[in-house]
């Protein structure tokens with residue numbers, strides 16, 4: 001089978017990317033396309049690139065119904081950025097493609113002019129041929145001349161295919177900001193961006209320390225392979241929202257970001273494992289299923305993710321029911337979990353409004369909303385939540 005390999009940061013995924021994929025299939029030069037979002041950024045500081053699971057799942061959403069196309073997670077590993085030649089070799093090694101498959105590395109015509117300076121170009125060409133897109137408006141003659149030069153030098157054959165569509169640059173989209181209005185981004189991608197509050201002006205994660213940013217990235221890659229996409233995206237949203245609140249309310253952004261990212265880290269573990277983990281810090285009773293993952297998560301974060309900071313572990317442990325006297329990190333993670341941007345249940349607007357300026361007020365409102373919804377089902381809230389609510393209300397009266 002002839003397989004097109006299309007890699008990129010896709011930050012964000014836009015219609016120019018889509019026209020590459022569709023154009024290559026339409027040209028019949030390839031039978032299908034494997035799209036590979038990069039994991040570790042190659043040529044930019046890590047903070048300048050959106051965290052990789054966001055980009056990976058954005059591409060997945062964008063291409064969900066695209067025929068003859070799949071999104072591959074081969075680069076979703078922490079460490080050094082992967083060179084093209086390594087990725088191509090890994091595709092065969094990990095049997096994403098078979099030995100018999102013929103690979104075509106898809107690129108724009110601009111790549112031809114820099115290809116010689118890439119890492120091990122001759123080895124890349126042993127793994128794959130170049131398949132070059134010709135966009136309207138580019139100088140085709142120049143591109144073909146450069147291709148002839150490369151063909152001669154490396155003994156390879158370079159194919160071309162035409163694509164329609166205009167030039168779109170991710171960097172310009174990011175700089176312009178409001179992607180909601182852009183014609184260059186599909187509705188699916190727009191929804192994804194809005195749901196996860198991506199490309200927002202204040203970029204809360206810019207406020208965490210370099211060391212913590214690296215830790216968050218590393219954990220994102222581990223979580224990617226340990227939990228479902230939906231839960232990972234939720235966890236990342238809680239991480240970003242908690243960091244935003246940390247800046248707003250004077251808490252430690254590193255602690256809030258870490259606790260936010262890992263707050264549900266045990267939720268998809270088998271129940272028996274969660275019980276065993278929770279039993280290490282809770283003695284005498286086993287919490288119910290909904291609550292179990294919080295103490296289990298605190299232990300798992302310590303044992304599996306190496307978290308030592310007790311304040312972070314506490315925020316994970318108390319994110320479902322709270323406790324009588326909450327630390328600021330507890331409060332922030334609790335609240336961020338309930339109202340991160342992808343949460344759409346009930347009416348969160350009042351809690352979100354309060355969270356703009358009044359942390360305790362937002363938390364009280366949140367507890368009251370939960371109490372009300374429990375009451376509607378004939379249930380009562382957990383004793384610890386009740387105590388926390390009472391304590392906060394008493395504080396307010398002082």
Ligand SMILES: [Fe+2]
Pocket residue numbers: 263264267293319320
């Ligand atoms: Fe949770």
Ligand SMILES: [Fe+2]
Pocket residue numbers: 234238263264337
């Ligand atoms: Fe959660």
